[in-house]
Amino acid sequence: MSADSSAGDVSVPLRNLLNSVECVRDRVRDGESNESDGAFNLSNFWDTLNQAAKAVSQEATKLSLAFSKAPVPSQQDAEKLSDSALKSVLTLSTVYYWLPKSQGLSLRRQVRDATVEVLEEVMRLLETILSSPLQTLSQEQLTSTGGVWAACDHFLHLPQDNKAAALAALSAQIGVVKDAIEELEQALTEAQDPFDGDRDDEDDEDPGDHGDAAWSERDRRLLGPCQGLMKAAAACMRKLASAIRANGDVGAPQNVAQLDQLSDVVREISPGVDDLALCLYPPVDYSGVENHVSKLAALLKKVLEVIRSSHVCGESELTWIQFLDGAVDHNLQKARDLIQEDS
Incomplete structure (x- = not known):
C-alpha cells in the first residue's frame, strides 16, 4: 500500500482487522466448544453456518473491490468496511462454537479445520491488500479473494454428521x-525391468x-x-x-x-x-x-x-x-x- 498520509490512515483499520482475525483464528484452532445440555438441532446449525460463511465471502469481496479502484476509501469508510468484515468473522466463529462434542469429535474436527481455513484466507487477503498499491487489482489480490470464496464454499461440501x-x-x-x-x-x-538401466533421466525422487x-x-x-x-x-x-x-x-x-x-x-x-x-x-x-x-x-x-x-x-x-x-x-x-x- 502506498505511503501517502491518506493511505497510512486507511491502513490502520485494515491492520486492526488483520490482528483481530488472527486472534479469532487462534481461539478457534485451540478452543473448546460450548457444551450444552439443551437440545441441539444439527440441521439448523448447518443452515446458520452456511449463511455465516456466505456473509464472510461477501464481506471479503467488498473489501477487495473497495481497495482495487478509485476513489480510495476514506478512513471512516475503511473502518466501516473493517467493522462489518469483523462482525461476519465473529459470527462464523460463534456458530462453530455451537457445535457440541456430543455430535462427534470427527465432525467437529472437520468443521473446525474448515473454519480456520476461512479465517486464514481472510488474513491472506488483508495482507495482500496492505502490501499492494492502492487503486489497482493485482493478480495476487484476485487469487487471495478467490481463496476466501473457495474456503467459504467448502462448508457446503463438509460431512453433515x-x-x-x-x-x-x-x-x-x-x-x-x-x-x-x-x-x-x-x-x-x-x-x-531389464530396461531399467536406460532410464537415467527419470525423476531422481522416485x-x-x-x-x-x-x-x-x-x-x-x-x-x-x-x-x-x-x-x-x-x-x-x-x-x-x-x-x-x-x-x-x-x-x-x-x-x-x-x-x-x-x-x-x-x-x-x-x-x-x-x-x-x-x-x-x-x-x-x-x-x-x-x-x-x-x-x-x-x-x-x-x-x-x-x-x-x-x-x-x-x-x-x-x-x-x-x-x-x-x-x-x-x-x-x-x-x-x-x-x-x-x-
Missing part, C-alpha cells in the same frame, strides 16, 4: 495406505530410487509377508468403511462416540504402513522391519477388536474380521521367521 465425517476421514487414510502399497510394488516392478542398492533374494522373500500385512491393513480399512456405511448410526451418544473411537484408531494405520514400507527399500533395515511389522500387526489386531465391539459390526462383519485377524497373525509370523533366518 459424525457418520459422514468418520467415512471422510477413513477415505483419506485409505488413499495414503493405497499409495504406499502401490509405490513399493512399482519399485519392485522397475527393479525387475520412491524406488535408492542408488546402486538392490533387493537380495532374501530381501524379496521378506517383502512377501510384509506386503501381505500392508494389504491386510488396506483391506481392513475398506471393509470398515463398508461397515460404517451399512451400519453406522448417530442416533445414540454411545454410537457417535464409537465412530470417533474408530476414526482415531484407524488414523494410526497409515503412519504404521509408511514406517514399515520405508524399511523395506534397499538396503533393507531388518531390525527396523522387525520393529515396524510387530507394531503394525499389534495395531491391526487392536483395530479389529475395536470394530468387533462396536455397533458397526454385524454378523457379516464377523467373517472378514476373523479372516483378517488370521491373515495378520500369519504374515507376522512368516516375517519374523524370515528375519531370524541366517541372522
Whole structure:
C-alpha cells in the first residue's frame, strides 16, 4: 500500500482487522466448544453456518473491490468496511462454537479445520491488500479473494454428521495406505525391468530410487509377508468403511462416540504402513522391519477388536474380521521367521 498520509490512515483499520482475525483464528484452532445440555438441532446449525460463511465471502469481496479502484476509501469508510468484515468473522466463529462434542469429535474436527481455513484466507487477503498499491487489482489480490470464496464454499461440501465425517476421514487414510502399497510394488516392478538401466533421466525422487542398492533374494522373500500385512491393513480399512456405511448410526451418544473411537484408531494405520514400507527399500533395515511389522500387526489386531465391539459390526462383519485377524497373525509370523533366518 502506498505511503501517502491518506493511505497510512486507511491502513490502520485494515491492520486492526488483520490482528483481530488472527486472534479469532487462534481461539478457534485451540478452543473448546460450548457444551450444552439443551437440545441441539444439527440441521439448523448447518443452515446458520452456511449463511455465516456466505456473509464472510461477501464481506471479503467488498473489501477487495473497495481497495482495487478509485476513489480510495476514506478512513471512516475503511473502518466501516473493517467493522462489518469483523462482525461476519465473529459470527462464523460463534456458530462453530455451537457445535457440541456430543455430535462427534470427527465432525467437529472437520468443521473446525474448515473454519480456520476461512479465517486464514481472510488474513491472506488483508495482507495482500496492505502490501499492494492502492487503486489497482493485482493478480495476487484476485487469487487471495478467490481463496476466501473457495474456503467459504467448502462448508457446503463438509460431512453433515459424525457418520459422514468418520467415512471422510477413513477415505483419506485409505488413499495414503493405497499409495504406499502401490509405490513399493512399482519399485519392485522397475527393479525387475531389464530396461531399467536406460532410464537415467527419470525423476531422481522416485520412491524406488535408492542408488546402486538392490533387493537380495532374501530381501524379496521378506517383502512377501510384509506386503501381505500392508494389504491386510488396506483391506481392513475398506471393509470398515463398508461397515460404517451399512451400519453406522448417530442416533445414540454411545454410537457417535464409537465412530470417533474408530476414526482415531484407524488414523494410526497409515503412519504404521509408511514406517514399515520405508524399511523395506534397499538396503533393507531388518531390525527396523522387525520393529515396524510387530507394531503394525499389534495395531491391526487392536483395530479389529475395536470394530468387533462396536455397533458397526454385524454378523457379516464377523467373517472378514476373523479372516483378517488370521491373515495378520500369519504374515507376522512368516516375517519374523524370515528375519531370524541366517541372522
